[in-house]
Amino acid sequence: MKPVLVINSGSSSLKFQLIEDGKAKAKGLIEEIGSDNARLKHNGHEETRPAQDHDAALAWMLEKLDLANLQAVGHRVVHGGTKYTAPTIVDEDVEKGIEELSPLAPLHNPVNLAGIRALRKLLPDVPQVAVFDTAFHATIPAVAATYALPVATAKEHGIRRYGFHGTSCQYVTRRANLDNLIICHLGNGASATAVHHGRSVDTSMGLSPLEGLVMGTRSGDLDPAVPFHLIRAGLDPAEIEGILTKQSGLRGLAGASDMREVRAKAESDDAARLALDVYAYRIRKYIGSFLAVVPGVQALVFTAGVGENDWRLRAEVCGPLAHLGIELDDDANRAAVGVDEPTSIGTGPVQVLVIPTDEESEIAAQASAAVR
Structure with a gap:
């Protein structure tokens, strides 16, 4: 399998791994994004420099990685609502959809989206794929997903049980066999x-x-x-x-x-x-x-x-x-x-x-x- 770059964007941090054939070839973390003293930790080394936004942090990350033959970039996105229940190749419509779901995950979706948008610009020829934390839980039946609220209110505001940590649960379920x-x-x-x-x-x-x-x-x-x-x-x-x-x-x-x-x-x-x-x-x-x-x-x-x-x-x-x-x-x-x-x-x-x-x-x- 060709290598896949995995991105997990936080509000002021960025975790990344380059994975090939199921194994991490490289991994790292950038902290304090938005400051003049952002820190990059990569393969046992640490350095500091300004990184005012996710665009700058991701450009810094790309300097450290060999991305030859990169197959795709996989982005962790916390909330996919009921619209995104499988890994999804990102285009303008998907970007808009993730943004529209931000009220359901205001601390997570906006920064997840920032990473997607930055890498779509930095790596325009590489497919960007959103992998949603909520997707594994899309199979929860209505009896478990439904809160006892007025139906119209719940529908208007998207209120239901979505669930999270789905990517971890899917991996663990497969390993448990x-x-x-x-x-x-x-x-x-x-x-x-x-x-x-x-x-x-x-x-x-x-x-x-x-x-x-x-x-x-x-x-x-x-x-x-x-x-x-x-x-x-x-x-x-x-x-x-x-x-x-x-x-x-x-x-x-x-x-x-x-x-x-x-x-x-x-x-x-x-x-x-x-x-x-x-x-x-x-x-x-x-x-x-x-x-x-x-x-x-x-x-x-x-x-x-x-x-x-x-x-x-x-x-x-x-x-x-x-x-x-x-x-x-x-x-x-x-x-x-x-x-x-x-x-x-x-x-x-x-x-x-x-x-x-x-x-x-x-x-x-x-x-x-x-x-x-």
Whole structure:
């Protein structure tokens, strides 16, 4: 397979990988875009220079890469709504469509689009492919996707469950090689997904990536009346959005958003210990609900940074679930940190697996398939 360049644009950062035959030939990160001191980290080296926008950052990236015979550029795009349910070659109409979906993902789609537009100018002869986080969840049935709102209101404003982390879930489902799964993607963002016959049938994130599990800085589930209560207390909607998306979750409960910091604090801090308990409890609730959704669950899968590396968290989640057929092998669980391949850590009727995710290789594979 010819190489595919994978781009993940953030508001002030840019991650990139050059992937050929499923393996990364080069990878890097540009941070502090929009400043005179942007930093590029690439293959063990670091340098600094001005990069005032994504155009400048991407041009800098291109200086570092050998893009001979490039097949395509695959872009991570967070929200495809109901319009984009498969990897899509980008043209002017697709650009417009992604822009129109920005109100559903205001922190993500605009910067994803900035990367697309910049590389369409810098590499005009190379196909640009948008790979959508929401696409894997397009199979969620109406009974799971529908909120109990007035039908006309929901339709007018596009309100339904979309789900996210779909690229990771699709990769993990393929690596598990099983039909019926519960996937816990646990990183700074966190979600649980129910997979039946290899297809997503429910997921914890909804209209936005805010719903569901407790996350690094996001609240996850809460009473919808909370924002109204805060408005009556004198806060404006922008303040409330900031609280729920950037100041809540582990950061709000424990004063730190990184699980490693929270776990270290929990040794002497009751608030941090409670934060860990709440985090694990919410995951268990979703596992229990998805066991009711998916007949014959074959495996519970842990993936992403926390899921792959925090054996204590896996024990905290699974410890009380023996009555549901979920039991851990303590030695195997402790050893399964930073594994390269799918690893079994369970002893009960429901397998428990640690599967390292690789969203970049999945994006590359989907982009390659789209241009072929």
